[in-house]
Each structure stands twice: as C-alpha cells, then as structure tokens.
Amino acid sequence: MHELQGSVLILLWLLFPGQQQQLTPNSPPVSIQDSATKARQYFIMGETTEGGESLAYYSKGRFYAAQLVSIKPDGVEGHYWIALNLAGIAEASARQALNLLPTILGHLESARSIDQAYDQAGPLRVLGRIYCKAPPWPISEGDLDKSLLYLSTAVSIAPWNSTNHLYLAKTFIELDRIDEALFELEQTLSSTQAVTPRNLEEDQTEARDLIQELRPKGRVRQ
Numbered sequence: 001m002h003e004l005q006g007s008v009l010i011l012l013w014l015l016f017p018g019q020q021q022q023l024t025p026n027s028p029p030v031s032i033q034d035s036a037t038k039a040r041q042y043f044i045m046g047e048t049t050e051g052g053e054s055l056a057y058y059s060k061g062r063f064y065a066a067q068l069v070s071i072k073p074d075g076v077e078g079h080y081w082i083a084l085n086l087a088g089i090a091e092a093s094a095r096q097a098l099n100l101l102p103t104i105l106g107h108l109e110s111a112r113s114i115d116q117a118y119d120q121a122g123p124l125r126v127l128g129r130i131y132c133k134a135p136p137w138p139i140s141e142g143d144l145d146k147s148l149l150y151l152s153t154a155v156s157i158a159p160w161n162s163t164n165h166l167y168l169a170k171t172f173i174e175l176d177r178i179d180e181a182l183f184e185l186e187q188t189l190s191s192t193q194a195v196t197p198r199n200l201e202e203d204q205t206e207a208r209d210l211i212q213e214l215r216p217k218g219r220v221r222q
Contacts (some may be wrong), residue, residue, distance in 0.1 A: 032072055039065040039081035044196065046088045053091045059087035069107075075091065076115040080122060083107035087126070101141055112150075114164045120161040120195060122153035128154060132171045147171045153186075162191035162203035169210065185211050 010039035042061030062085040068078025088099040090104065106129070123171045125176035128151035134142035150169040153182040158164055162187035194200035 032068060032077075033169045034065045034073070035071075036077040036081065037063045039068065039077070039085065041079060042082050043088060045087070048198075051092075055089060058085045058088035058092065062089065074114065076111045076118045076123070079107040079111040079114065080118060083111065084126065087130075098140060101130070105141060106131065115155070117157050120158040120193070120194075121164060124150045124157070125155035125161075125164055125167060128171065129167045132167070132174055144174055145169060148175065155187075159187075160191055160193045160209075162188045162200050165191060166203045166207055169207070173210075173214070178214055182211060182214055185214070193217075 009029060030058060042057045042064065048059035048134035049057060062082055065078050065080075065082035065085055069082055070078075072078060086100050086104045086107070090100045108123050108127045108130075116124050126149065128147045128149075131141065131143045131147035131150065134140040136142040138181045148168075149172050150170055151164065154161075154164040155168055165184045165187040169181045169188065172178070172184060185207040189204055189211075191200065191203070194203055209222065
C-alpha cells in the first residue's frame with residue numbers, strides 16, 4: 001500500500017507542480033477521508049470568492065480530488081469533487097470551459113454510475129444542469145432530454161433539496177413547459193435543505209424572481 005501511495009504521490013507531484021510544498025513523495029500516507037474533506041472545502045471556498053482567489057481554491061480542490069481518483073478509482077468522492085472543482089475552473093476561465101467539459105462529464109458520469117445519490121443526488125444534479133446549459137451537439141454536449149431525465153431522478157432521490165427542484169424548473173423553462181416549471185419553483189420554496197444553508201437562501205430568492213416572471217405565461221393560479 002505504501003509503495004502504491006508513493007507512486008501516486010510522485011504522479012501528483014509531477015501533474016500539479018504548484019502544490020509541491022503541500023504534498024511531496026516523502027509526505028505521510030494519503031488519508032482518503034482527509035483528501036475528500038479538503039477537495040470539498042476548497043470547492044466551497046472557490047464558490048464563495050471571486051477572481052484569481054477562487055481559481056486558486058478550485059485548483060487546490062482538484063489536486064486533492066485527483067489523489068482520491070488515483071488511490072480509490074472506484075470511489076464516488078474523487079470523481080465527483082474533481083468534476084466540481086474543474087467546473088469551477090471552467091467557470092472562472094471561459095477559455096478553458098469547452099476543453100474541460102468532456103473531462104468534467106466523464107468524471108460526473110463515473111460518479112453517477114458509482115453512487116448517484118451522493119451529495120443529495122449531486123452527480124445527477126450537476127449533470128442535469130450542464131446538459132441544460134451547454135450548447136447542443138455539434139457545438140458542445142447540451143441535451144435537454146438528458147437534463148430532464150437526470151434532474152427528475154435527482155428530485156425523486158432528494159426531494160428536500162432546493163437546488164434539485166430549481167435546476168429541474170430551469171430545464172422545464174428551456175422546454176417551454178411553464179406550468180411544470182412553476183410547480184418545481186414552488187417546490188424550491190418549500191424545500192428545507194440544500195448543500196449549504198447559503199445555497200438554500202439563494203435558490204429560494206431566485207425561485208421567487210422566476211415565479212414572478214413566469215406566472216403570466218402559465219396556467220397556475222396565484
């Protein structure tokens with residue numbers, strides 16, 4: 001095990017030279033739980049900062065997630081958190097977005113196949129949103145049918161999660177299914193959880209704004 005971890009550390013040391021002071025081939029054996037915690041924490045820190053600082057946090061999160069993928073390739077955590085940190089990098093650097101998308105989708109699909117319920121249906125939630133937002137083939141990977149399937153499944157797995165409902169509502173909007181979008185927005189307002197309390201507040205604020213915009217177009221009574 002120590003020989004395997006030593007080889008993994010050397011590989012990571014070469015792939016992520018900017019992290020050499022944090023982890024070198026002489027570092028203690030990698031803790032899977034510690035790496036998962038750090039990959040998640042750096043992603044959240046990237047989400048709550050802006051500019052170059054957020055990019056630095058996402059890069060660190062990607063580094064720790066890469067440890068997990070190398071040491072435990074059949075674990076959901078590594079694939080999920082490397083995908084989210086790469087998505088953060090893509091969002092912070094538009095030039096990299098299209099190039100990173102296939103890698104992001106590959107890791108998310110791996111996470112989905114391992115445990116689609118992880119992080120309140122996180123793999124399904126993120127995949128569904130990407131398939132909704134991305135331009136369709138042949139420009140990119142966008143697919144509203146896949147988005148609808150994945151987000152509907154996410155809502156069935158974690159119906160208490162506000163982001164699952166909000167993302168599903170946005171897919172319904174793209175499909176011009178306004179009444180169904182309004183229903184999901186109402187579900188967003190009645191949700192009790194998100195991945196973080198801040199996400200819950202933001203989701204519900206956005207849902208209220210969208211309801212006001214969409215109600216004149218739908219048949220749902222106020």
